[in-house]
Amino acid sequence: xxxxxSEPLSHPDFFNVKELFTLKDLFDARVHLGxxxxxxxxxxxxxxxxxxxxxxxxxxxxxxxxxxxxxxxxAHIAYRKGIILFVxxxxxxxxxxxxxARDCGEYAHTRFWQGGLLTNAHIQFGAGVRLPDxxxxxxxLNNVFQPHVAIRDAAKMNIPTVxxxxxxxxxxxxxxxxxxxDDSPSAMELYCKLFRMTIIRAKDKRRHSEAAEELR
Amino acid sequence: EIQWGEDxxxxxxxxxxxxxxxxxxxxxxxxxxxxxxxxxxxxxxxDLPLQKEKRNLAGxxxxxxxxxxxxxxxxxxxxxxxRFIQLLQKLVALPGSDIEEKYxxxxxxxxxxxxxxxxxxxxxxxxxxxxxxxxxxRRKTAxxxxxxxxNGTGKMTVNGIGILHYFPVLQDSREQLLFxxxxxxxxGKHDAVCTVxxxxxxxxxxxxxxxxxxxxxxFVTEKEVEFMRQAGLLTVDPRVKERNKPGQExxxxxFTWKKR
Numbered sequence: 001x002x003x004x005x006s007e008p009l010s011h012p013d014f015f016n017v018k019e020l021f022t023l024k025d026l027f028d029a030r031v032h033l034g035x036x037x038x039x040x041x042x043x044x045x046x047x048x049x050x051x052x053x054x055x056x057x058x059x060x061x062x063x064x065x066x067x068x069x070x071x072x073x074x075a076h077i078a079y080r081k082g083i084i085l086f087v088x089x090x091x092x093x094x095x096x097x098x099x100x101a102r103d104c105g106e107y108a109h110t111r112f113w114q115g116g117l118l119t120n121a122h123i124q125f126g127a128g129v130r131l132p133d134x135x136x137x138x139x140x141l142n143n144v145f146q147p148h149v150a151i152r153d154a155a156k157m158n159i160p161t162v163x164x165x166x167x168x169x170x171x172x173x174x175x176x177x178x179x180x181x182d183d184s185p186s187a188m189e190l191y192c193k194l195f196r197m198t199i200i201r202a203k204d205k206r207r208h209s210e211a212a213e214e215l216r
Numbered sequence: 217e218i219q220w221g222e223d224x225x226x227x228x229x230x231x232x233x234x235x236x237x238x239x240x241x242x243x244x245x246x247x248x249x250x251x252x253x254x255x256x257x258x259x260x261x262x263d264l265p266l267q268k269e270k271r272n273l274a275g276x277x278x279x280x281x282x283x284x285x286x287x288x289x290x291x292x293x294x295x296x297x298x299r300f301i302q303l304l305q306k307l308v309a310l311p312g313s314d315i316e317e318k319y320x321x322x323x324x325x326x327x328x329x330x331x332x333x334x335x336x337x338x339x340x341x342x343x344x345x346x347x348x349x350x351x352x353x354r355r356k357t358a359x360x361x362x363x364x365x366x367n368g369t370g371k372m373t374v375n376g377i378g379i380l381h382y383f384p385v386l387q388d389s390r391e392q393l394l395f396x397x398x399x400x401x402x403x404g405k406h407d408a409v410c411t412v413x414x415x416x417x418x419x420x421x422x423x424x425x426x427x428x429x430x431x432x433x434x435f436v437t438e439k440e441v442e443f444m445r446q447a448g449l450l451t452v453d454p455r456v457k458e459r460n461k462p463g464q465e466x467x468x469x470x471f472t473w474k475k476r
Contacts, residue, residue, distance in 0.1 A: 095250070105229075125234075126219075
């Protein structure tokens with residue numbers, strides 16, 4: 001059992017998430033397109049490649065690195081049977097995110113966030129409730145273009161977060177930010193596909209390892 | 217009711233939203249909407265005509281909020297309920313929504329048709345073979361039942377007593393009783409046996425008149441029934457004694473107004 005959990009941590013990319021995407025895939029899915037210069041958040045400046053005709057372009061090399069780290073992290077969490085919660089407050093992609101979560105066997109929350117969901121969970125849900133072990137933000141803003149309450153609450157409850165940050169978002173409180181576009185349907189479909197593939201891959205690997213252990 | 221397994225993982229994928237059944241219902245309904253849109257796109261791509269059969273909305277209603285709460289076993293707010301109904305209406309409004317008919321029927325109920333045609337009862341025959349028919353009538357706390365027999369001489373009995381003895385003084389009330397027969401021109405042709413209780417003299421007379429008119433419908437053609445209705449013979453008189461109000465002498469009369 002110890003070997004089962006410690007073996008993946010020795011490799012830098014145990015689940016080989018690098019092969020799931022290439023720079024060209026990101027470019028074709030329009031992940032590099034940001035908002036206009038006026039919407040730019042000052043903390044996003046290191047991640048921005050440049051500005052053309054007032055529109056910010058995100059540096060896809062940095063995105064590649066951050067995406068690889070984030071997917072690796074989610075794969076490890078899924079391997080250790082953690083609860084992953086997908087959060088997005090974009091009405092366009094609500095159905096897509098919920099379907100992705102359902103296909104992975106994980107959980108989603110794309111609706112109105114009630115205040116005490118994480119911080120007051122034992123009263124809202126029941127006594128022995130288990131909180132999510134990872135929160136994945138496919139859009140880190142809510143409907144009024146303010147940072148989603150779940151980022152702050154997850155930081156309060158010591159829950160690691162992975163989030164797609166656009167040029168108008170605050171990347172500071174998110175543990176694994178992924179600078180990239182969160183408004184285009186193609187970009188969102190790409191993210192959903194990548195997360196789904198990593199989680200399913202990690203779960204399959206876990207099942208194979210457990211089966212191999214039992215055979216011994 | 218525990219909603220997670222031994223390892224702590226919740227069973228439903230929308231558990232962390234709080235309202236899992238409501239949001240899963242919205243999710244499924246939206247999926248049906250997307251299916252219908254895809255079907256429409258397919259039809260357009262194949263150049264087939266979009267069917268626009270008008271669904272009969274008059275005879276059906278959506279589920280009420282309480283019925284929906286019972287179905288989902290979860291509390292709903294008014295906003296949630298109205299949002300769900302708006303989504304259903306959007307789904308129904310699309311032309312290709314025929315494919316999801318079964319799903320929509322789960323949330324619609326039939327409203328019973330209110331306008332029911334008044335059924336005129338057929339003639340009954342007693343032991344001697346004489347045709348008769350019954351009618352009921354009310355007027356201002358008096359209720360009466362009348363049995364009108366055919367091949368009669370125009371005799372009328374009320375509670376076992378003849379009308380001349382039962383209504384000794386009033387000429388008007390006797391005219392009221394004869395009015396239905398006079399209107400149809402069948403004054404001496406029918407016998408009537410009535411029972412009446414409650415009310416006063418005029419009220420009882422009015423009740424018997426209505427009862428006789430209703431009984432006569434079975435003897436008469438539909439056109440004459442329509443004439444009776446237009447003459448006001450078949451309408452129930454809704455006037456009853458108005459209640460007294462506080463701060464006033466009677467229903468309308470106010471106390472004497474004193475200037476000082």
